[in-house]
Amino acid sequence: SSTPTPRTAPRILAIANQKGGVGKTTTAINLATALAAVGERVLLVDLDPQGNASTGLGLPAAARRITTYEVLMGEYRLEAAVADAGIPGLSLAPAGVDLAGAEVELIDAERRHHRLADALADYAQLEDAASYVVIDCPPSLSLLTLNALAAADAVLIPLQCEFFALEGLSQIMRTIETVRARINPRLELQGVVLTMHDRRNNLSNQVEADVRAHLKDKVYRTVIPRNVRISEAPSHGKPALLYDLKCAGSQAYVALASEVIQRERARKEAA
Ligand code: ADP
Numbered sequence: 142s143s144t145p146t147p148r149t150a151p152r153i154l155a156i157a158n159q160k161g162g163v164g165k166t167t168t169a170i171n172l173a174t175a176l177a178a179v180g181e182r183v184l185l186v187d188l189d190p191q192g193n194a195s196t197g198l199g200l201p202a203a204a205r206r207i208t209t210y211e212v213l214m215g216e217y218r219l220e221a222a223v224a225d226a227g228i229p230g231l232s233l234a235p236a237g238v239d240l241a242g243a244e245v246e247l248i249d250a251e252r253r254h255h256r257l258a259d260a261l262a263d264y265a266q267l268e269d270a271a272s273y274v275v276i277d278c279p280p281s282l283s284l285l286t287l288n289a290l291a292a293a294d295a296v297l298i299p300l301q302c303e304f305f306a307l308e309g310l311s312q313i314m315r316t317i318e319t320v321r322a323r324i325n326p327r328l329e330l331q332g333v334v335l336t337m338h339d340r341r342n343n344l345s346n347q348v349e350a351d352v353r354a355h356l357k358d359k360v361y362r363t364v365i366p367r368n369v370r371i372s373e374a375p376s377h378g379k380p381a382l383l384y385d386l387k388c389a390g391s392q393a394y395v396a397l398a399s400e401v402i403q404r405e406r407a408r409k410e411a412a
Pocket residue numbers: 160161162163164165166167168193280336337338365366367368369371372373375390
């Protein structure tokens with residue numbers, strides 16, 4: 142008989158930005174798919190009551206049984222919520238509208254910031270636990286996002302290249318600092334990804350230059366272009382990568398995944 146290879150703990154990435162419509166869910170779905178495509182085992186955790194990541198992966202609200210709400214409330218273990226996304230290597234812990242109530246229901250609860258972290262620590266013990274957990278956060282810095290940041294090893298921030306982008310960025314950076322100081326000292330910034338970029342738009346280019354000057358190599362080289370195929374994919378219940386792999390948007394997400402893996406490798410070697 143062979144010696145079992147020691148399994149490393151899943152690497153947990155939170156996709157966060159308090160602004161809505163900046164590409165969090167699109168990034169969560171397509172990064173998760175791209176990581177699965179290169180052989181990682183990936184669990185996407187939907188932590189947004191809107192459940193867009195769940196719908197975008199082809200799991201309509203009616204088909205969701207146990208969701209992240211029940212997991213946060215301590216009614217079920219995370220593994221009970223895990224659904225097959227129909228994509229090799231990728232599974233999904235879906236969200237439903239009831240998740241919006243968790244905020245209030247957990248107000249006085251014990252370990253209210255650590256509900257997801259505790260569930261993921263339990264999940265990590267499983268023989269077939271994922272190698273990457275990608276958490277799609279809601280558009281706020283609410284208790285749900287704090288649960289994601291408390292559970293995560295690193296944050297990936299999608300940033301839309303528009304006016305006020307830098308103000309929004311400093312707000313989430315301050316939140317990361319606070320979480321690091323009070324809740325989760327190991328939290329790192331994986332990187333900032335510029336989304337819905339339009340090369341023909343001067344403002345897009347100016348914002349990109351400012352963000353790069355400010356954050357240097359924390360900004361991924363890969364930029365996600367504005368691409369109609371990306372916005373069409375969710376209505377087909379598919380990641381853009383499976384809807385149209387050749388489109389510029391899908392190719393950008395493939396490149397982003399490879400940068401994410403490179404950063405993870407560099408981090409491991411430095412450790
Ligand atoms: P968030 O999760 O931050 O609210 P989404 O990922 O849902 O943002 O994106 C907001 C909207 O923009 C969605 O309709 C999505 O399909 C669209 N979108 C996201 N990224 C792109 C892109 N690169 N090109 C075109 N449309 C995009």
